[in-house]
Amino acid sequence: MAFAIGPHVKGLGFPIHAVTAAICGCGALIALGCLLAGLSPATLALPFGLPGVGMTLGIDTLSAFFLLLLFTSATACAVYSLHPHGTEQARTLPFFPPFIGAMALTLIAADGWSLVFGFELMSLASWAMVLARPDEAESRDAALLYLGMAAFGAACLIPMIGLLAPAAGDLRFAAMRAAAPGGWRATAILALVLLGAGSKAGLVPLHVWLPLAHPAAPSHVSALMSGAMTKVALYVIIRVVFDLCGPAQPMWWAVPLLAAGAASAVLGALRANTEPDTKSVLAASTIEHVGFIAIGLGIALAARAADLSSLAALALGGALLHALNHGVFKTLLFLGAGAAQTGAGTRLLSRLGGLIHPMPVTTACVLVGAAALAALPPLSGFASEWLLFQSVLAAPRIGGLGLQVLVTIVAALMALAAGLAAAAAVRLVGVAFLGRPRTPRAAAAEEADRPARIAMIGLAILTLLLGLFPGPVLSLAEPALRRLVSGGMADRAGLLAIAAQDDSAGYAAPGIALLLGLFVAATIWIVRRHAVAGELRGPAWDCGFAAPPAWLPFGDPATQYSGASFSEPLRRTLGASILAAREDVGFVRPGDPAPARLTVQARDPAFTFLFDPLAAAREKLSGFADRMQFLTIRRTLSVMFIALVLFLIIVAWLEAT
């Protein structure tokens, strides 16, 4: 359908994106205003929606916080698309505003039906945009996998709502809260929400679609999917687990979140080091950051169960702040990758390189985003990861040797993931934006157009501000923290510093930034005063290799480190065990003009251990069903007879109970 509409709406691109940007900008301002004014939760019953029942919308601090994140990201994406970037953008045009609307609906839903409706609308709209290039098999496969995952998510979320609804069948959140589930029902709800919303957020083992589907969509959509849609899924988890299920839940609820979070963090960060194209690197890194947020949620749950409300607020506050920070810097990075794709015609690392010279503004913005992704102080990623690390370091106070050992392992895996993320960030920027161009197309890249530059610069400034002032941002979420874990961060989140405990020193981002600035200024001053000014330019030294001949103006681009060579040590050490990475080096005989080839294979363990057995089981089942189709008449009749008898037995049993 999209492909029929596409060409006709091309001229509509600017007005539709401009209106979307304006509405989203207003939405972000309203959400911010609500948070600043400290609104009290409000609901609105609408007469349409589910027949006979209608739908209920509501907004509280938690919704407003996520709305702020959604609308900030969406505004930037809409501004970025004001200038047309290829036909894909025109094709996705009819679905882009509904996608944002569906996410907003999920966030302001106050009954089970609206929540699921918004969530599924969001899935469908984004699916149509993942299918932006239907003529490419890769795009179709990604869209099919994505649709399957979305259907699986729906199959989990709808029964979950059924379980949450109290006996009267009232789907409103208020009614669900009043009759919080317990026992097996609560356990089933936890499992279903983690599977249903977790598959959308990208938690291991249901993460495999992210690095395929997120890059397949046009960049402004990928940015929203990674930056905002995964957060909407996390919002659903927080809403159900922390709010609707009530506060009286056992401590072991933290364990699946901690385990899935730590696994996602390490696996996502490792895959970010091995993926071959810029956007799938970013999508894999989203898995890592979602894992970090899930770890924060897990610690908050355990601490709440142990009545350590101060620790629970620290962990949940860290998780919320990280969701916001990640939403902003991941949107920035996806838009940067999109600008590189528009400017240089590809997103493959092996065909990019040296973009800093033709695209200095884009590169500077991407540098800011990558530094936040790598959790470097004083940027936003570090501030929220500092909080998450602090909550994990304090978690052993909850008690229990099992939990303490689990938390120790989680802490080590988090640090491993942080190190991997830094390596991935250096690889992404170093290979794609620094060095020498690997193709003539990359050498002739063009700087991003003005709307794209405005969007990226805005997000980069926001990343800096969020990094410098995490305290005020945390205090925006204060009412949500108080309501969900009955503890706050207000006395620990000041303008100048955030602290893990009361009356203790913490992380003072402005202080660190000031210190860095002072030393930069002092170094420049000393160099200006005492060192020789000016510099000479010459061919790269490269240990005495000769300068390239005139017909190779960039040297031989293949002699520099590529994305695959940069990740080789990691592939051989961690990749060999986790991703089952294998390398085949095809040497040729001396004198043979054929090139030597290096083939690298890696496979996500989720495919090996979950999806392949599932596919095999499905194959077996369909073979069995095939056999049923060709039974003799006698056997068909007996199968029908047995089915009838079984059915009658079930009916009789139901009658009896």
Add this chain to the structure above:
Amino acid sequence: MILLGAVLTQILHLALMFVLAPVVVGLIRLIKARLLGRQGPPVLQVWRDLLRLLRKQPVLAENASFVFTAAPVAGLAAIAAAAALVPSFALGMVTASLSDLIVLAGLLALARCTLALAAMDVGTSFGGIGASREMTFAVFAEPALLMVFFTFALLAGSTNLDLIAELLREGTLGVRVSLGLALLATTAVAIAETGRIPVDNPASHLELTMVHEAMILEYSGRHLALIEFAAALKLLLWLTLIAALFFPFGAAAPGAGPLAWAGGIAAWIAKLLVLAGALAWLETSLAKMRIFRVPEYLAVALLLGVLAAVFLFVSTGFV
């Protein structure tokens, strides 16, 4: 009065760190040379080299971008900021409330990433080799370091370095098995982070085995001077960190007078001498290991760090 003391100790601390950093590197070189039966360069040779480099005009590659010229300054600023946070001879400096262990790790990561990016900027294969290896080692070093920090956070209830040093100095935490394990893990990480034998050879002239040196092959003149100075400062920072965490005696208390500072400085320098001698001895008695053995070596450090934390849980001292 306390504020004045804090400011004075801070300034003195920074001045001493900056002055002593190249001296310590020179000292280690001298001790190594003597242990190998050579005469060795004078201790101040490193300072002379740095000043000479500062007066030389740098040669940049034709395609070097602003990342290449900004990285030495940014890297030095990050290391210097980290050095300002680690207490050397006195506690309770102005930056005491900033000196968080995780922030320290973050600042070191900032310096590492800027240098790795600069190494990739010109697009030579050696720069790529160095950047890739440096980032890989850090992947394995960071969890080990965090486990050490975890141990201290459990013991002291905070990750503030100044607070931990204070508690350790007063001896309220006692001597524990965990601290011994943590010392081993920290030493292993410090050797990897500062690029010493057996992980990397600071005096290497064979490009293929280089890590840190491979990253800075394209640098010359004042840029190289800044990078070399930052590397020296980083070594001193690690020695001071180990001294503050594991050998906390002798440091002046917050608010103490100049006499206590003098004692603190004497104790600090004595600790540095011992640590520098130990490092030189270690470097002369070990061979550099293969690149792909380094992750295994750091995995052992990680294991020691995890053991240090777990020992705390199973010991009765931790609630």
